[in-house]
Amino acid sequence: MEVISKTNKLKAVLRKARCAGLEIGFVPTMGALHDGHLALVQRAREIADLVVVSIFVNPVQFGPHEDYERYPRNLSHDVELLTRLGVDYVFAPGVDEIYPTGFDTFVDVKELTTPLCGRKRPGHFRGVATVVAKLFSIIQPMYAFFGQKDAQQVIIIQKMTADLDFPVDIRICPIVRETDGLAMSSRNQYLSPAERAAAPVLYRSLRRAAGMILEGERNAATIRQGIEQELAREPLVQPEYVEIVDTEKLAPQDKIRGETLIALAATLGPTRLIDNLLVSVP
DSSP states (O other), X not given: OEEXXXXXXXXXXXXXXXXXXXXXXXXXXXXXXXXXXXXXXHHHHHHOSEEEEEEOOOGGGSOTTSSTTTSOOOHHHHHHHHHHTTOSEEEOOOHHHHSOTTOOOOOOOTGGGSSTHHHHSTTHHHHHHHHHHHHHHHHOOSEEEEETTSHHHHHHHHHHHHHTTOOOXXXXXXXXXXXXXXXXXXXXXXXXXXXXXXXXXXXXXXHHHHHHHHTTOOBHHHHHHHHHHHHTTOTTEEEEEEEEEETTTOOBOSBOOEEEEEEEEEEETTEEEEEEEEEEEO
């Protein structure tokens, strides 16, 4: 495996691979890799001939009071994990490589970036879409792999890919969870022991919603109330939002019908966590 930090070098290497007929799989990450990331890499390894993983903590997707400076970084450990999985190239650019002096072009997927996490994190998805578009342009993968945990991000990337005619097959992989149900996230390491013990209530609340739906409940307000009641059992958890929306425009739903996304965000101390559940009802 080779770690590459320069865009021109990576482009040259991958140009030769494409000319040789190799299909490139791409997994974008911000590092601090956990089993959720590694599941994406394993899926890429199964499908593609050549796998590229990017490690780049993207400054333009962080707000002014967010955790950019303290976001966990451990490149050597990440590289060790990726080597074991047979990754071909790690792209680990510096900020100046992605955003050189004078950079002034951004991608804004308007409608989908305003609800859910977009209300609390204005500009976040603009930064995500911009860096993913740039990485698609540099790497030109045939496949790109994303996790369902970041459900809103996934829908935005799918929309951007379609609108801008990127020839990339977006593959969405299931949420990977800890044994107690907590969705794996690089930010979980911020949690104190008490907060970590409380955090699985996010998934328990979604399972309660799933149970209500299985029993025939279709009223979104009733299901949302059930989630909020479950979250209230843990005083360390401060809900930010609980939303039931469609999966095309993220529009609020009054009834569970078709493919529906149940999404939530909450804070535990200074740490913000998200989780979601996809349901499909005739």
